[in-house]
Amino acid sequence: MTAVPLLEIRNLTVEFATRRGTVQAVKSIDIGVAKGETVAIVGESGSGKSVTSYAVVRILDRAGRVAEGSISFSGVDLVAADETQMRDLRGREISMIFQNPRAALNPIRKVGRQIEDVLLQHVQATRATAKDRAIEALSKVKIARPEERYDAYPFELSGGMCQRVVIALALACQPQLLIADEPTTGLDVTTQKAVMDLIVELTRERGMSTILITHDLGLAAAYCDKVVVMEKGKVVDTALASEIFRNPRHPYTRRLMQATPRLGTSLADLLPDAPQTVPAEARTAVAEPKTVAKPGPLMQVENLVKEYPRAAGGSIFARLLGKGPGEPPAPFRAVDGISFSIARGETLGLVGESGCGKSTTSMMVTRLIDPSGGRIIFDDTDIGAIPAKQFAASPHRRRIQMVFQDPTDSLNPRFTAERAIADPIMRMGAFKGRDALRARCEDLARLVGLPVELIDRFPHQLSGGQKARVGIARAIALDPDLVILDEPTAALDVSVQAVVLNLLDELKGRLGMSYLFVSHDLNVVRLLCDRVIVMKTGSIVEEGTAEEVLGDPKAQYTRELLTAIPHPPL
Amino acid sequence: MLRMIGQRLMTTIPSVIGVIIVTFLLTRVLPGDTAAYFAGPAASPQAIIEIRSKLGLDQPLPVQFVSYVAALVKGDLGTSLTTGQAVTKDLAARLPASAELTLAGLILAMAVALPLGVLAAVKQGSWIDHLCRIVATAGVSLPVFFTGLLLVYVFYFILGWSPAPLGRLDVFASEPPRITGLFLVDTLLARDFETFRGALAQLILPAVTLAIFSLAPITRMTRASMLAVLGADFVRTARASGLTDGKVIGTYAFRNAMLPVVTTLGMVFSFLLGANVLVEKVFAWPGVGSYAVEALIASDYAPIQGFVLTMAILYVALNLMIDVLYGVIDPRVRLEG
Numbered sequence: 001m002t003a004v005p006l007l008e009i010r011n012l013t014v015e016f017a018t019r020r021g022t023v024q025a026v027k028s029i030d031i032g033v034a035k036g037e038t039v040a041i042v043g044e045s046g047s048g049k050s051v052t053s054y055a056v057v058r059i060l061d062r063a064g065r066v067a068e069g070s071i072s073f074s075g076v077d078l079v080a081a082d083e084t085q086m087r088d089l090r091g092r093e094i095s096m097i098f099q100n101p102r103a104a105l106n107p108i109r110k111v112g113r114q115i116e117d118v119l120l121q122h123v124q125a126t127r128a129t130a131k132d133r134a135i136e137a138l139s140k141v142k143i144a145r146p147e148e149r150y151d152a153y154p155f156e157l158s159g160g161m162c163q164r165v166v167i168a169l170a171l172a173c174q175p176q177l178l179i180a181d182e183p184t185t186g187l188d189v190t191t192q193k194a195v196m197d198l199i200v201e202l203t204r205e206r207g208m209s210t211i212l213i214t215h216d217l218g219l220a221a222a223y224c225d226k227v228v229v230m231e232k233g234k235v236v237d238t239a240l241a242s243e244i245f246r247n248p249r250h251p252y253t254r255r256l257m258q259a260t261p262r263l264g265t266s267l268a269d270l271l272p273d274a275p276q277t278v279p280a281e282a283r284t285a286v287a288e289p290k291t292v293a294k295p296g297p298l299m300q301v302e303n304l305v306k307e308y309p310r311a312a313g314g315s316i317f318a319r320l321l322g323k324g325p326g327e328p329p330a331p332f333r334a335v336d337g338i339s340f341s342i343a344r345g346e347t348l349g350l351v352g353e354s355g356c357g358k359s360t361t362s363m364m365v366t367r368l369i370d371p372s373g374g375r376i377i378f379d380d381t382d383i384g385a386i387p388a389k390q391f392a393a394s395p396h397r398r399r400i401q402m403v404f405q406d407p408t409d410s411l412n413p414r415f416t417a418e419r420a421i422a423d424p425i426m427r428m429g430a431f432k433g434r435d436a437l438r439a440r441c442e443d444l445a446r447l448v449g450l451p452v453e454l455i456d457r458f459p460h461q462l463s464g465g466q467k468a469r470v471g472i473a474r475a476i477a478l479d480p481d482l483v484i485l486d487e488p489t490a491a492l493d494v495s496v497q498a499v500v501l502n503l504l505d506e507l508k509g510r511l512g513m514s515y516l517f518v519s520h521d522l523n524v525v526r527l528l529c530d531r532v533i534v535m536k537t538g539s540i541v542e543e544g545t546a547e548e549v550l551g552d553p554k555a556q557y558t559r560e561l562l563t564a565i566p567h568p569p570l
Numbered sequence: 571m572l573r574m575i576g577q578r579l580m581t582t583i584p585s586v587i588g589v590i591i592v593t594f595l596l597t598r599v600l601p602g603d604t605a606a607y608f609a610g611p612a613a614s615p616q617a618i619i620e621i622r623s624k625l626g627l628d629q630p631l632p633v634q635f636v637s638y639v640a641a642l643v644k645g646d647l648g649t650s651l652t653t654g655q656a657v658t659k660d661l662a663a664r665l666p667a668s669a670e671l672t673l674a675g676l677i678l679a680m681a682v683a684l685p686l687g688v689l690a691a692v693k694q695g696s697w698i699d700h701l702c703r704i705v706a707t708a709g710v711s712l713p714v715f716f717t718g719l720l721l722v723y724v725f726y727f728i729l730g731w732s733p734a735p736l737g738r739l740d741v742f743a744s745e746p747p748r749i750t751g752l753f754l755v756d757t758l759l760a761r762d763f764e765t766f767r768g769a770l771a772q773l774i775l776p777a778v779t780l781a782i783f784s785l786a787p788i789t790r791m792t793r794a795s796m797l798a799v800l801g802a803d804f805v806r807t808a809r810a811s812g813l814t815d816g817k818v819i820g821t822y823a824f825r826n827a828m829l830p831v832v833t834t835l836g837m838v839f840s841f842l843l844g845a846n847v848l849v850e851k852v853f854a855w856p857g858v859g860s861y862a863v864e865a866l867i868a869s870d871y872a873p874i875q876g877f878v879l880t881m882a883i884l885y886v887a888l889n890l891m892i893d894v895l896y897g898v899i900d901p902r903v904r905l906e907g
Contacts, residue, residue, distance in 0.1 A: 059809050062694075091812030098810075103803035106822050108900050117821070118811045153901045169811060 005032040006209050007056065007177055012069035014048070014055050025051045027233040028069065033177065038203070038210040040220035040241070042256070043230035044493035045464070049213045052230075053179045057094055058086050074176070092122040095170035097199075099182035101162035105154040111165045112138070112150030115172050122173045137168040141198060159354075160191035164198070171202055178203055181213045188353035188520060189564040196223055196566075215493060217260050221245055222566035229253050259498040261523035267505050270498035270527075297341040298482060298514050299365070304338050304374035304384075306360050307331040334360045336538035337374065342482065347508065347515040349529030349546065351522060351561070357538040362484050362518045366402050367391040379481070398428045401480040405487040407467035411459040417466075418455040421445065421473045429478055444473040449503060465496035472504065476511060484516045489524065501528055522565060526550045534558050578893055582886045589882040590642070594635055597871045604869045608651050638875075647879070648872030652865060657876040661858060665880065666751025667738055668857035671849070672842045674754075674773055675780025680835070683785050687792025687831075691800060692819060702789055710786035718779040718852040725775060733771050735853040743768050776853040780846060784838045791834040795827040802826070828899050836892040840885050 014026040026048040033039050041049045054060045056071055056078060071078040073094065078086070098104040106114055115134040119125040125133040131150070138146035141164040154162055163183060170178060180199060184192035200223055203210045214220055220227050220241065227244045229237040229252065237250035248254045259270050309331050335357040342348045352358045363369045365376060367388050376384035383396050391397055401424070404410035411420050421441045445455050450469040459467055468488065475483050485504065489497040505528060508515055519525050525532055525546065532549040534542040534557065542555040553559045605622040606613075613621075622628050626637065641648065647657035682705075690702035725732045733740060738753055746756040746765055754773070757766035799805065800823050808818045847859035858877055865873035896903045 057810055059806060087812045087814065089812070090810055096807070096810040098803060098807060100803060104807045106804045106808070106826070107902065108826060109822070117808075117813060117817065121811070121813050121817070155902050166807070169807070 006035045006074055007033040008072045010070045013067045014051050015065055015067040017063045025233055029235045031228055033209050035209055036207050038224045039226045040212045040224035041228045042220045047230040048233040049230050050181055053181055053213055057090055091118050092173045093175050094177045095175040097166050097170050097180040097183045099185050101166045102154055104166050107154055110151050115169050118169055118172050124173050137172045141168040159187055163195050177209045179211045193564040218566040259494040261527050267502050267527050298344045299342040300377040302339050302375045304335055305372045306335040307333050307372040333538050338540050340533055342514050345514055347517055347529045349525040349532040350518045351525055351532055352535035356535040358518050358535050362486055366400055366484050398478040399481045401475040402484045403471050403475045403488045406491050407471050410471055413459055416456050416458055417470045420470055421477055424477050444477055448473045464492050468500050482514045486518045578890050593875045593878040597874050607869050647876035650873045651870045652868050657872045661876055661880055664856055664858045664861050670752040671776055674777035676839055678777055678781035679784040679788055683788035684792055687789045688796055690793045691796030706786040706789045709782045714779055714783050715848040715852055717782050718849055721775045732775055737854050737856055738772055740768050776849050779849050780842055787834050787838055792831050795830045799823045799827045832892055832895055836888055840888050
């Protein structure tokens, strides 16, 4: 790649004015993108990778400004260009694709019209031809029946479909540079593969350059020519994708690589050289492991079903005239008669893509919603028979706890970390006075590796990893037997994820708990789980030990899932 | 859409029944004896009793209620004792006056508040944002009777620009042929432009008074809702695709920001319709508000019941209109309906 760079970022510094003075989000970075080249910008949250791309397109929000440096795009200085010039470049020469495709589209405008807006803006079509051009753009991104989809609103389309529309929007005017900002985060692995393949195919076809912004090293390696690693606003490493993983030069790159779960690694391998998730003094502090006395599984789920009624079809007039559908439509089975068991001290992985029923299953097992049929035997009691509304008062409530997906949203923003951890104890535990409660919270904080001086802080004053620890401390506060982990690390950076996964594994051993680990990330499941269940459309398609299922899958669907994961070359 | 309107209408039936019962009972527990008031200060006790039985007020409450509802079904709201006219006739004559005033005030308020709110959100922290804050605070903190009197003092008494604040038309002008009851519309339909000017001149001051008062909620809501939408992802997408500011703000942001604003508009409108008594009093406007207050002072049951019922039904109709408007603006609402 010796061609003249299409985009050249030199010595770029971006500042944000905040209440505590100016903060440099990007510090004198240099990045070049040649014509036809695909460059990945990789980094964890706060590394400045998105800010860099916003600076290129000049859509930084009010507080941000380019303090220093130059950005030149085929000879045009983007920092000095006036707003009219920028507007002509955006969408026509440089396009962007964003994370969370559904939110990136106007919710109350037909998707076809949104594509037309861009075409008309850049004089790529006239009013007469706009509709045909928009449909053509939709069919280019392989949307089936584009004429019908032209009239669809974003809420009527799936996440993957919305992302295709966003891609159609971005490529409608044949730009030279595409900036994709985490385009597949939040999508299922198979959808991710389809979307990424589509982006690569379309950009290659047109000889476009692409910047892929991602936190996923595997994705960067699988789809890009060159990788730029950013950390805290600085570019720390730039190398060819084929080399960077074989021979990572910078220590940060090496740490990132190490923390990414891959084939053939173990949990401890993810951590940097000193694996100290739980401080030594806490290791002896709390909780004797429970004596595993009773034989037999801890939880036995038999033929579990959850049905939701479908919306009745037909208009009110048709029904009034007795011409409506003869019988009500069959209810939708979100969970269709599944059976499994969780042994004492075991971690069971529940894997599947969105809509497969894994969350519904975990909600039923946690007894937050009522099953439509089947039994949930927990320690010889059929807790499925206790209505969800009354389960909070049941003595079993404290024995089944949950760690939620989003560590920020699952904490009350007005509660301090201590209050959040104390919450279940105050509701269900023996309340032994303020001092005892405080001592217990401090013990729990130590146990999950949360510095004790942080427990009087509010969630917004804690980092993502610290909030995850608060969520875990809250779940184990009552010494539960079974903890349901619903994608506990999905919102975390890989390095934090590595620490949290190790912490979870260690706590399980020390406290004698069982886990039901719900996840879509097969690499994480492989590391943490003893046994794995793969779900698809409400049913179990495969079940077995983690090595069997993920090493030598029997079901076609499991194989599809596994091949869809992008792997960095080893 | 029809189905949604039908369903919404069904849900309003219980509230209308509730309003009928409550207004009936409320007017009965209010202090004051209608018969005594009607008979005059010099009437003998015998005469008062006679009048009472003539009005049916000596009957037990349930009997009175049944005869009230029976009349209601026939569209008869009773007869006002003070004006001697049927209540339906009185209301029909006065409601358009209130409606014209309220609509004019609201349209005026919208014409100022919506652009002001949008501009304040787009140029957050600029002088126009501060202006928006001042206008909103001033509008809501000045009582309408004060603003009204001030306007009359300045524009009629000192400057002499506007006509005397004495009702909808100059005393010597004749009413236009009645079609909608709104003088501005009727005069235009009759091509009577002189009367139109006269009616407009009479309307301006009270309408401005109402508009100043209702500016605040509309401006604030428009600004807040625009700010939220301008921070949304899809606005960023629109910007990144090179759409002009006008397109981004007008087509993308504003339509999305309209939902809460429409709700506020509905609330402001129904509030103004019933509560502009003070403005009607200041400008001698022959509206329903002043009619109801006069009836209340005279312990005249029938007009009060009629007024409250009319307001309740108007409110229901207004809410229905807002729901339909929601469906027009937001396709997601249509799906749920």
